Amino acid sequence: MTRFEHGIPLDESSGRAPSGVSRLPRSAGSSALERDPGMPSSTWRLRSDAWESLRFAVKRLALDGEDAEALASDSEIHRNLRALETMEMYWAGFGQRYVRGIGELLEAGDYRIALDRIGRVVNRLRGDTVPDEPRDEHLDEQERAELAADADPRPHFEVLVVDETTPADRDAMRSEALRLRGAADAFVYEFVVVPSADDAVAAVLTNPNILACVVRPGFSDRTRQRLSRDLVETIRLARSQVSTGHTSERSSLASVQRVLGLADTLAAIRPELDLYLMAGAHIEDLAGALTRRFRRVFRREDQLELHLSLLRRVSHLYDTPFFSAIQDHARRPVGVFHALPIARGGSVVNSKWIRDLVDFYGLNLLLAETSATSGGLDSLLAPTGAIKKAQDLAARAFGAKHSFFVTNGTSTANKIVHQALVGPGDVVLVDRNCHKSHHHAMMLTGGRAAYLEAYPLNDFAFYGAVPLDRIKQLLLDYRAAGRLDEVRMVTLTNCTFDGIVYDPERVMAECLAIKPDLVFLWDEAWFAFAAFHPVTRRRTAMASAKNLEERLRTSAHAAAHRAQQQRLYDADGTPAADEVWLEERLIPSPDARIRVYATHSTHKTLTALRQGSMIHVYDQDWVREAEEPFHEAFMTHTSTSPNYQILASLDLGRRQVELEGFNLVQRQLDLATSLSQSIARHPLLRRTYRVLTANELIPAGHRETRRPMPLRDGLASMWQAWAADEFVIDPSRVTVEITRTGVDGDTFKHEHLMNRYGIQVNKTSRNTVLFMTNIGTTRSAIAYLIEVLVKLAERFEEDRAQLDPELAQAALAAEAPMPPLPDFSAFAPGYDAPGLPDGDVRTAFFRGQQRRHIEHVPPGELRERVDRGEQPVSAGFVTPYPPGFPVLVPGQIITAEVLDFMAVLDTREIHGYDPRRGYRVLRAE
Template structure:
């Protein structure tokens, strides 16, 4: 961070020469100097260059208005003003409140001015750094000798080995030296929440509008289990979104609780919608409890918000309506909701605490903010027993946390503070909406087919767009007013072949083919459905990446319309089965898979597969205990009806369980089996298009098998 911008008025020699001296002195001290052409150029430089550490300008020419514009972009950026025509008596009290220091044009003073700029720069960097990160940087610079873990000793051990030295050179010295032991007392303790670790969590809580926050170093999968272990004692009943992440279904297998499921809707694209309003009412929950063996009134509820595909709830309604002691919003995909007004009333930490309830929100800091993988946070509003909660926290937290992950979590919070952080989220939303409009423009101008976007017709308003029963674009047959909203940052591209309400057309392009083409061209899709592709416009997505995606989509249309050979269009797929694909053309492949989808009537099958839940014979916890005792065996997938499942079965995408441990498929829930069989059949017909299904395995003979409990689990 060493760039200084100078906005000078060099019309007079008495101004030009002192600035020339200052330029030379600043360069001697290691600063780089940039000269914006005008006010607009300067503001763009500040907006697009985070390494800028100060602005020097001529007060006689620019004065207060420029200071205010700079402050809108970065409130704490040091500003230096040279004034001659105006005396300091002309500076108002308002001017002095701004982060500005005044100098005079005078020869021979450049050394003193450069020293003051260096001091202000150091103070600026010190202010930017959050507490734990600052303490970690300081510790690394001290280069202490340690006789504790980790064994690589700041990278020294790596450099004693040829393989290790390659590893060291790739990751760099500071990465090694910042990987330190929990024994370093001056950094406090993540497990005890003391010292700089405590300060970091307090800093995060203030930033994310929480009363208490916890840093978690093994992802939101772990954060979810921590909240669940504290909130749901053994023998209690848990109200849980059937559209939950598998970390929460694993919680059900670990904890001896009785699950009662809240059931979301689903559309023909396989996009999971929201849980209807009625499901949150007391009457609906009473009915669910009555029909669930051994269930009592739930003590805790878990809701996925937002969904994988970017659907938010009206969380104010849920907080006020759900009659439980605590509510956990699994918000792994949306750690940015506190930093733009369009998310107000749509997140766990939005608004004030709810009397008599505890609200939790877990967020994957690494998913859509700037943090290392596994960085996550738990936010709390309401009264908890912090000592007991910390026991649950320590059950799932390593005693050797990676301080780089911890510091990156805190730094992600620091990046979101103030106007600079809000600008990052505003930029993400703006780029996503521009991209959406560009797809629609290209579709309107296209000769023949082109991709579409899953969104309402009018997206001119910057908002989370509501889903309502009057429109068909969303494809949900049952939807409530003022309940679900689409996040503009989550962009779902639609491929030809299916209407929003599930009508299959004569021809189609399954999205899996487009996904493989994009992968060949260096673009990774977040999620691929039957006729839809999900892209996340996080703060790390810039104009270049967005344009590259547009170019790749238009290139796919060109090669598809030319009907090129698979071996030329998808060489990686061809390498998987050269004999099968040697004469296949891209349109043949698309129509072949599309014909299988039509044969099985995928939209209808998905509706029916998720309309009826399998029968719960025993809790997930009890079923898993039977499996670890060895009371389970393999069963052909085709023979699953009437058997009690030992493991969860969960197809990707969307990564939501269709069968839980302890559940049994009956004739009523046979569509679940038909859905799984269809996924397996597509993979069997077309090499390279196998669906990843957790809990379904291929045996040595190539047949699909599952694990079921002995004697049907009876």
């Protein structure tokens, strides 16, 4: 009996995936390849591994003359063929018929021809050049043309066609596409043809090469493919997230509704897809109703117009206006009578002493350097040309109303947003554990920080995220004190350094139900990639803002809001007790304003040069309230000599994620889950390391689902967790607990990973190491990391075995226990607000800059003062880096808990603390 996993058949008796993840056939004199220890792979990996596995097995038949057992009905070869016949429906090129043809060749004993055919597919998947003249006489003209096209160097993409067609119709469609293809076309596309709405959803979920979709009304609703339970459930979830449905398929209205439902589903899953409708009769009537969903509506005979539309639209995605302007500038002969001697290589190419600069970086870098803002290059401070267009394209890509490039990092981006939106005396609810730039921004703007406490993870020496009920309670406290009007903004980090992700739509909705004009700043420094995956996208600030805006417009939302108001207020308009507000999932007024800002360290998770960042805006009051102050703040913090190469890299990075972001992010998530599974399943690794999951990183009260690693169980499980849980874990991050190694995180990072094996990691805690995958991570890199972890585990086990038991016990007893993570204590009198937590960081900071008002106190003496009952006050920020959030801020009372935590902190870099002189403390007046 056969069952299916991720769209492929699995052998029921063994539970092993046939497509490259199970044990491959054993060849003479070599050991079998081990089962992939990672997650049940996604389709991109299953497909590639299945073809590779099939090639390996058939090669043995063709060259080694093995017996017919390899062709038994339950053999590896047949399981791979069955899996590939399912998967190839959703990919362009060779297709299901090609797979069936290989099976027929094998049954006939034509192993060498079958091997040749399989090799062509493997070459295509690897990106290798395929011969222009296929030698296989069994190929028909259509297949020969497709194989010849593989050698075409132009970028390829795929177009999904949803229609119930015959094989002859599909051949005719592909032939017509080949006929229309011209030498002047910048791109080449191929068709993926599926018969049903289910298959269309499966295709866009599994095939990232699809960039456009043509819907023909003749499609059916349900698939006839035998799909996995996971894929079936994911399709159900995807189709249930849109409101458009259908009733009877016999009426014309139902037919239109069916088309609309599919279009809405596809747009929700992959908003970067272009949707086209190809209909027969009455397209004039349909065009008005369908314009919002489809880019254009065609009649079936308008193949040329469709062809041109597909190419033109991809050219818009491919467009990089500022990078193109830089290239044009570099090619032009110019005379430089301006700043920047390095421009055009003037001070370098004829130098006897720094010629290695151009040798190392290349001449193009120097040719592209300029201080000019004319000649097509534009000004970052007042863009009207290439930079303006590049930023508009970024807004489209990230789902924002406006986007802005920042060339000196997200620290500056955060300060720009704060200065634009916050003034002296405004209260900002801010996560105490957010990046230090937010705290510095409070000092610069004069806003009053009301610090929110994240839940602590004391066992691992870092913080989680701020529970929603704490945010709501603080807003209610300000309302009770009559100061709610002073609360201006909520600032949170999504996702945190350690990968804990909020549900921004829920947070914003419930906060707006208490104060409908709140502004939100989401620091998504580590989350830029999330906009390009169907599941992670819904938890980005921009997607959440859009969803919330659309929800507030519906009559159903208005009715629900009216009903809830009757529970939240008494007949005389008095608010119910706080407990009622905390227990309810609050529904904001339809009149609430959606004012959302997000900052991205684009360079951290997408392709961009270091310090390349973006600010994204989804603000309904942009023109009235924010545009002018934002531009003033932008000019305040942005250099008048921005780095053009950073700007060009942001432009290119945007192009990349619009065209292949889904593919890259899906691989990133898969590889991270594969790493975590490798550690969990390897006998030696699991004795030495422990991967922390949602069970350890998120308290049970903040999770409705109970899967510790949802993506490991399939896309549907991840989808459900990310839809329901208050907090989820970014699966691209793997936090490994290393207590059993016997070394602390900093030593593990520097002495073992980096110095010995060249593996770079960013963050550690006392007993954890954080491994982050990104869109540049490869399977080889994961394999190398696993290899290194095994070698280190062997070393640690050997060291433990050689250690004298008495000495080991003494060392363990002498080791200082990790104290609890310190909460924010309080602002000192004079900087505080009695009864509420906000404080005046600005006044304390500038007082702390004056020598006459400060003293340096060593840790031991400071602890003695605290033990005597004194309340020393910090004169500045004290910030361990990474992760970069302050343990102390100006004006904060220094407590024993803070000093205990600092005493055992193993971070080598602590900003604002001089170990020779001690802490900077404000003198008592």
